[in-house]
């Protein structure tokens with residue numbers, strides 16, 4: 001029997017079959033939430049708002065996780081922070097990631113995420129950025145496991161949805177105790193762990209050594225999602241086989257390449273289109289970005305994406321640089337269409 005993707009977002013006419021026996025095509029569960037395949041869009045600060053997550057899900061990600069949201073911003077009713085909790089009704093399985101170091105503020109924010117429609121709430125214990133760490137949040141929590149456990153327990157007690165932890169191996173390679181940390185989070189109530197095997201002090205240097213991920217998988221009974229340097233379907237399968245992880249998380253590999261999700265979830269070749277198709281994907285994404293951010297912020301937001309989408313495309317560096325100086329989103333999209341030699345497609349023809 002051929003393996004098929006059990007459940008997916010997108011029009012049925014392009015419902016893909018997976019390569020027979022493809023291990024990432026099978027559903028898995030976190031708590032009582034069923035995820036249709038084993039490819040998860042990683043949390044990405046400043047990027048993973050609902051348009052980005054919806055796009056990932058439309059392109060086959062079984063689940064998507066938000067950018068990190070400040071629990072204190074939620075507590076203080078900061079408008080921009082509250083906006084980050086927004087979940088589009090078309091999203092399938094979305095986790096909202098929170099950061100903070102105060103258990104009661106984290107519990108309150110978890111309730112707010114649940115009310116916003118999150119199917120899961122994730123705790124950031126990986127962020128290496130000084131601004132976050134100096135408040136005791138992010139990867140700093142790995143240096144204070146009793147506090148980290150109190151946060152997990154307070155959140156678990158406050159919400160019905162699963163609480164998950166995204167962690168790095170440790171603060172530094174020397175002090176890293178990922179197995180102990182993961183076991184303690186499981187005991188405190190965590191329903192899954194997302195694991196990036198670099199220590200925070202390593203930032204993004206070197207390669208992600210998933211031998212550490214295998215140790216964590218072996219130590220806990222809850223699902224572990226492997227994160228770090230997984231950018232091809234072949235590597236995704238290798239990491240699953242090497243570690244026994246329940247799923248893989250894709251971060252940088254999806255920037256400018258949402259087609260990666262379906263390729264990983266099915267084992268089939270990528271359906272990345274030619275440049276005009278790429279430009280129409282950017283335009284559809286920009287439309288959603290404009291709805292959530294307004295014209296001006298969407299213009300800035302989209303600038304991050306042009307170099308990612310256009311890397312490897314037949315577009316001159318100077319043209320990419322020129323695109324980044326345009327102050328009007330429609331002008332930038334028009335310029336992109338000129339570069340692609342394409343005319344706007346009727347919305348019905350767009351990838352939906």
Ligand SMILES: Cc1cc2nc3c(=O)[nH]c(=O)nc-3n(C[C@H](O)[C@H](O)[C@H](O)COP(=O)(O)O)c2cc1C
Nearest residue numbers: 042043044045067068166196227228229250251252
């Ligand atoms: C731009 C950027 C923003 C990120 N933001 C977050 C974040 O908000 N929360 C988090 O847990 N990890 C964050 N990460 C880490 C990723 O989720 C992921 O664990 C890491 O990039 C390794 O995976 P990759 O090699 O697939 O990118 C971020 C990474 C990048 C590159």
